[in-house]
Amino acid sequence: MTTKIIMDTDPGIDDAAALTMAINDPSIDLKLVTAVAGNVTVDKTTANALKIIHFFGKDIPVAAGAEQPLIKPFEDAARIHGESGMPGYDFGNDYGQPIKTTAVEALHDAIMAEDEVTLVPTGSYTNIALLFSEYPEVKSHIKRIVAMGGSMSGGNMTSVAEFNVFTDPDAARIMYNSGIPIVMVGLDVTLKALLTKDTIEKLGQMNKTGEMLHALITHYNDGTDEGRPMHDVNTIFYLLHPEAFTTKKMWVDVQTEGPTIGATVGDVRAAYHDGKTNAEVCLDIDADYFNKWFLDEVSKMN
Numbered sequence: 001m002t003t004k005i006i007m008d009t010d011p012g013i014d015d016a017a018a019l020t021m022a023i024n025d026p027s028i029d030l031k032l033v034t035a036v037a038g039n040v041t042v043d044k045t046t047a048n049a050l051k052i053i054h055f056f057g058k059d060i061p062v063a064a065g066a067e068q069p070l071i072k073p074f075e076d077a078a079r080i081h082g083e084s085g086m087p088g089y090d091f092g093n094d095y096g097q098p099i100k101t102t103a104v105e106a107l108h109d110a111i112m113a114e115d116e117v118t119l120v121p122t123g124s125y126t127n128i129a130l131l132f133s134e135y136p137e138v139k140s141h142i143k144r145i146v147a148m149g150g151s152m153s154g155g156n157m158t159s160v161a162e163f164n165v166f167t168d169p170d171a172a173r174i175m176y177n178s179g180i181p182i183v184m185v186g187l188d189v190t191l192k193a194l195l196t197k198d199t200i201e202k203l204g205q206m207n208k209t210g211e212m213l214h215a216l217i218t219h220y221n222d223g224t225d226e227g228r229p230m231h232d233v234n235t236i237f238y239l240l241h242p243e244a245f246t247t248k249k250m251w252v253d254v255q256t257e258g259p260t261i262g263a264t265v266g267d268v269r270a271a272y273h274d275g276k277t278n279a280e281v282c283l284d285i286d287a288d289y290f291n292k293w294f295l296d297e298v299s300k301m302n
């Protein structure tokens with residue numbers, strides 16, 4: 001039984017690793033990839049998604065999405081992911097073109113073609129918010145959203161805000177108020193499940209895929225030599241091994257202005273919203289299991 005997913009991404013080195021896992025794991029059926037401005041501009045994130053899909057010789061459509069957030073000015077993360085968004089490896093120039101339709105149109109068509117599909121956003125949620133605003137009917141075809149982003153334990157952009165939510169907090173609020181079940185895969189787990197130095201070294205000696213990921217990760221400016229966070233890969237790890245996570249259901253609000261803009265605020269005491277919840281928040285993870293799984297997955301690739 002395969003899980004049908006659509007990834008909305010901003011490759012980005014950890015997005016590239018997440019796409020690698022989604023493309024190659026036999027229990028995942030990746031129907032569509034949409035790109036959004038985030039780590040780098042959307043022309044680059046679109047090209048990078050095409051490069052990864054072409055690297056594996058797959059025929060998965062890629063659609064280009066939003067060039068900027070709904071309201072907040074766009075700020076990239078090229079300081080972390082390099083100017084290209086995927087430095088260190090030559091993917092060549094013959095990696096194809098995105099489909100002609102926009103990300104929102106492609107998302108609508110792909111979702112409405114399925115009874116139920118899982119959305120996996122690993123960049124800002126601008127495309128998702130635009131989709132729900134323009135085509136609310138898609139919501140009944142979405143089983144759940146497994147989103148990288150947010151944090152209950154401090155930010156990586158400000159003291160409280162994580163990059164994907166900080167980039168477009170207004171879109172994040174729309175997504176969290178959509179009524180669709182959300183699994184929040186935030187910094188609470190992605191900063192624990194660091195790829196160790198040993199894992200990264202083993203990657204480089206494994207196969208062509210390992211070499212490619214090793215080349216990207218050694219040009220990645222997030223984390224330290226002791227460990228690199230593969231934030232987005234944790235969404236795919238959750239889909240395949242939810243037992244590796246500790247989660248808690250709660251209502252999550254998103255701050256959209258002021259000094260806490262981009263913060264995800266969890267109603268952990270169920271003090272508001274009449275005890276209703278809109279998200280299952282990942283609060284802990286088996287980091288050793290993540291490293292073992294990461295190497296095991298890549299070892300099965302070419």
Ligand code: RIB
Nearest residue numbers: 012014015122163164231
């Ligand atoms: O905060 C981490 C997130 O921001 C990841 O999705 C990374 O790719 C960047 O987009």
Ligand code: CA
Nearest residue numbers: 012015122123
């Ligand atoms: Ca990302």
